[in-house]
Amino acid sequence: MPDPAALLERIRRAARQEQFLDVLPAEAARARFRAALDLRPLPAETVPLAASLGRVVAQGVAALADAPPFDRASVDGFALRAADSTGATEAAPRRFRLNAEVLACGVAPAIAVGPGTATAIATGGVVPRGADAVVMIEHTRCEEGPEGPEMLLLRPAAPGQMIGFAGSDIARGEALLRPGTLVTSREIGMLAAAGHAAVPVVRKPRVAVLSTGDELVPPGAPLPPGCIHDSNAAILCAAVAEHGGEPLPLGILRDEEAALEAAVRDALGRADLVVLSGGTSKGAGDVSHRILSRLGPPGILVHGVALKPGKPLCLAVIGTTPVVVLPGFPTSAVFTFQEFVAPVIRALAGLPPREEEAAAATLAVRTPSELGRTEYVMVSLSAGEDGLRAFPLGKGSGSVTAFAQADGFFAIPALDAGAEAGALLRVRLIGTATPPDLTVIGSHDLGLDAVLEALAEDGIRARSLAVGSLGGLAAAKRGECDLAGVHLLDPATGSYNAPFLAPGLRLVPGWRRLQGVVHRRGDARFEGLAVEDAVRRAAADPALLLVNRNAGSGTRILLDGVLGGARPPGYANQPKSHNAVAAAVAQGRADWGVAIATVAQSYALGFLPLAEEQYDFVLPETRADRPAVRAFLAALARPAVRARLQALGFTPAG
Numbered sequence: 104m105p106d107p108a109a110l111l112e113r114i115r116r117a118a119r120q121e122q123f124l125d126v127l128p129a130e131a132a133r134a135r136f137r138a139a140l141d142l143r144p145l146p147a148e149t150v151p152l153a154a155s156l157g158r159v160v161a162q163g164v165a166a167l168a169d170a171p172p173f174d175r176a177s178v179d180g181f182a183l184r185a186a187d188s189t190g191a192t193e194a195a196p197r198r199f200r201l202n203a204e205v206l207a208c209g210v211a212p213a214i215a216v217g218p219g220t221a222t223a224i225a226t227g228g229v230v231p232r233g234a235d236a237v238v239m240i241e242h243t244r245c246e247e248g249p250e251g252p253e254m255l256l257l258r259p260a261a262p263g264q265m266i267g268f269a270g271s272d273i274a275r276g277e278a279l280l281r282p283g284t285l286v287t288s289r290e291i292g293m294l295a296a297a298g299h300a301a302v303p304v305v306r307k308p309r310v311a312v313l314s315t316g317d318e319l320v321p322p323g324a325p326l327p328p329g330c331i332h333d334s335n336a337a338i339l340c341a342a343v344a345e346h347g348g349e350p351l352p353l354g355i356l357r358d359e360e361a362a363l364e365a366a367v368r369d370a371l372g373r374a375d376l377v378v379l380s381g382g383t384s385k386g387a388g389d390v391s392h393r394i395l396s397r398l399g400p401p402g403i404l405v406h407g408v409a410l411k412p413g414k415p416l417c418l419a420v421i422g423t424t425p426v427v428v429l430p431g432f433p434t435s436a437v438f439t440f441q442e443f444v445a446p447v448i449r450a451l452a453g454l455p456p457r458e459e460e461a462a463a464a465t466l467a468v469r470t471p472s473e474l475g476r477t478e479y480v481m482v483s484l485s486a487g488e489d490g491l492r493a494f495p496l497g498k499g500s501g502s503v504t505a506f507a508q509a510d511g512f513f514a515i516p517a518l519d520a521g522a523e524a525g526a527l528l529r530v531r532l533i534g535t536a537t538p539p540d541l542t543v544i545g546s547h548d549l550g551l552d553a554v555l556e557a558l559a560e561d562g563i564r565a566r567s568l569a570v571g572s573l574g575g576l577a578a579a580k581r582g583e584c585d586l587a588g589v590h591l592l593d594p595a596t597g598s599y600n601a602p603f604l605a606p607g608l609r610l611v612p613g614w615r616r617l618q619g620v621v622h623r624r625g626d627a628r629f630e631g632l633a634v635e636d637a638v639r640r641a642a643a644d645p646a647l648l649l650v651n652r653n654a655g656s657g658t659r660i661l662l663d664g665v666l667g668g669a670r671p672p673g674y675a676n677q678p679k680s681h682n683a684v685a686a687a688v689a690q691g692r693a694d695w696g697v698a699i700a701t702v703a704q705s706y707a708l709g710f711l712p713l714a715e716e717q718y719d720f721v722l723p724e725t726r727a728d729r730p731a732v733r734a735f736l737a738a739l740a741r742p743a744v745r746a747r748l749q750a751l752g753f754t755p756a757g
């Protein structure tokens with residue numbers, strides 16, 4: 104058990120060092136924020152039924168009308184007096200004289216049902232005066248009698264049969280909906296039946312969403328150098344709506360104090376809650392939190408939480424309006440939104456706290472963590488042989504996909520330096536974490552996406568986790584995946600993948616992909632040269648910068664082989680993907696590297712073919728009979744899938 108006093112002291116020391124206002128443990132920060140807020144539901148507004156879906160009932164609603172509004176027939180047949188039917192049989196039917204009206208739906212009866220008479224009535228017709236039962240047309244015959252048409256009843260009727268009495272479903276004045284009820288299609292149906300055209304609901308909290316940063320451009324706009332798309336506003340606005348709020352998107356603001364202050368003042372006048380993202384840590388451009396201290400009391404309550412992701416979170420209240428500055432990093436922003444902001448929106452919207460679901464899982468790999476901060480680690484879950492396995496996504500706070508694609512997260516306490524492989528975890532689930540039909544772990548490949556897309560069209564939901572070839576192989580050995588995508592070159596034999604198999608593992612041939620030297624088109628130092636010459640010259644030219652690959656990757660092994668022990672400038676720059684290599688060359692951070700042809704093409708780079716590498720799948724025998732695995736193998740052989748792979752620049756096996 105961590106000693107709470109030691110933890111607090113460590114956090115305080117960190118806070119002084121980092122000059123945050125007061126770095127608090129997450130629980131204390133949350134409590135301080137909530138204590139300063141009025142968390143009662145907002146006042147009611149009346150909205151038409153059509154606009155009430157997803158809203159929360161503000162005041163109890165009593166039925167304005169009975170349903171059904173009158174005693175009505177529940178079958179097509181005849182209305183009569185049950186007493187007249189006693190003893191009726193097929194052999195000895197009872198005879199009824201038919202009254203001269205037909206009670207279709209919507210017809211008000213004019214003739215009372217007297218002794219020995221019956222009135223034809225439709226399902227939903229008004230039961231006429233005098234009648235106390237309705238019989239089904241199937242239990243009758245009609246004939247022309249001496250005094251006009253007659254109905255012959257073939258079995259007796261009980262009083263009240265086939266009649267839906269007025270108010271039996273909804274009684275006028277009855278409590279229909281209580282405050283706090285979430286309006287779904289079912290509630291809307293009841294309200295309509297009970298005569299309501301509108302319903303009083305809790306006003307939705309208006310949540311102003313502002314993004315700050317000189318580097319931000321709206322999604323869809325071209326990206327000037329150094330700029331990124333504003334993804335926080337999009338995810339935050341959608342999350343506001345998911346939690347019952349009304350997003351008020353106020354756009355992107357530059358890191359400029361006066362303009363930012365004016366925008367926040369404007370937002371305060373229009374919104375119940377103001378959410379900014381970015382500009383809350385230590386940089387010169389981090390101005391969001393600075394303006395909050397001069398907008399009025401009580402001001403900043405928390406700046407800095409002993410939390411990862413989310414350390415620079417800033418919680419303030421101006422007047423009575425909560426103002427939150429979320430960290431700019433997308434995963435930090437959305438995680439702290441869910442933990443600190445969403446509960447406030449839900450309370451103001453009258454919604455109950457979101458139900459938390461958790462699952463037990465075993466940690467697949469050792470996961471280091473920073474001391475002094477509770478770290479929440481985003482994980483993907485996969486079904487192992489003895490329960491769920493949790494794979495940390497390992498993408499960090501700056502990633503957009505870590506939160507979006509995680510099945511859940513677990514906490515590493517502030518005083519722990521990490522969690523060990525095999526540790527039993529309580530994983531808090533995010534969204535609907537239904538296990539996929541097929542789990543593919545290993546090296547990511549664009550061709551794999553094409554195969555999985557074909558499976559998706561057949562209704563098979565697959566999950567692919569990019570952990571590298573060696574990580575995939577290890578997962579396959581532990582039985583944690585259905586397939587592992589690998590492209591491992593064995594330098595001793597010069598062959599791919601097969602030398603790495605272990606007992607219980609089978610190799611499924613995938614496709615070949617072309618590796619080559621990438622360079623900017625038109626660069627005369629590469630263009631038109633034989634690849635060996637290009638590499639030899641580039642490695643010897645001090646003006647040229649290489650971009651390398653991470654150790655353990657198949658591409659790195661290939662490149663090291665070609666370099667033959669040379670270490671040209673840039674060798675230490677070792678990103679983990681083909682895309683990162685291509686981007687570095689395309690943007691001029693480097694001049695050459697090795698990547699696959701497909702990626703070179705999508706970055707419009709020059710390409711000198713070097714070698715073909717084999718991308719295959721390792722299949723644990725224990726998984727071979729699973730229907731989704733069989734479907735995957737069948738998809739690999741399908742002509743349409745093979746054609747798609749070829750179009751992407753791959754050469755399918757076989």
Ligand SMILES: Nc1nc2c(c(=O)[nH]1)N[C@H]1C(S)=C(S)[C@@H](COP(=O)(O)OP(=O)(O)OC[C@H]3O[C@@H](n4cnc5c(N)ncnc54)[C@H](O)[C@@H]3O)O[C@H]1N2
Nearest residue numbers: 314333334335336381382383384385389414430431432435
């Ligand atoms: N010297 C220090 N540097 C940093 C610290 C620190 O304590 N000392 N804290 C780090 C931590 S932890 C986090 S989290 C980030 C958060 O910083 P800010 O809130 O100031 O965010 P920015 O610097 O504005 O942006 C960070 C990052 O996120 C991108 N970003 C910003 N807004 C958006 C958006 N709307 N959509 C997509 N991406 C966005 C931005 O471009 C940056 O890449 O600070 C660390 N630094």
Ligand code: MOO
Nearest residue numbers: 412413414435500
């Ligand atoms: O706290 Mo920051 O959110 O780690 O990256």
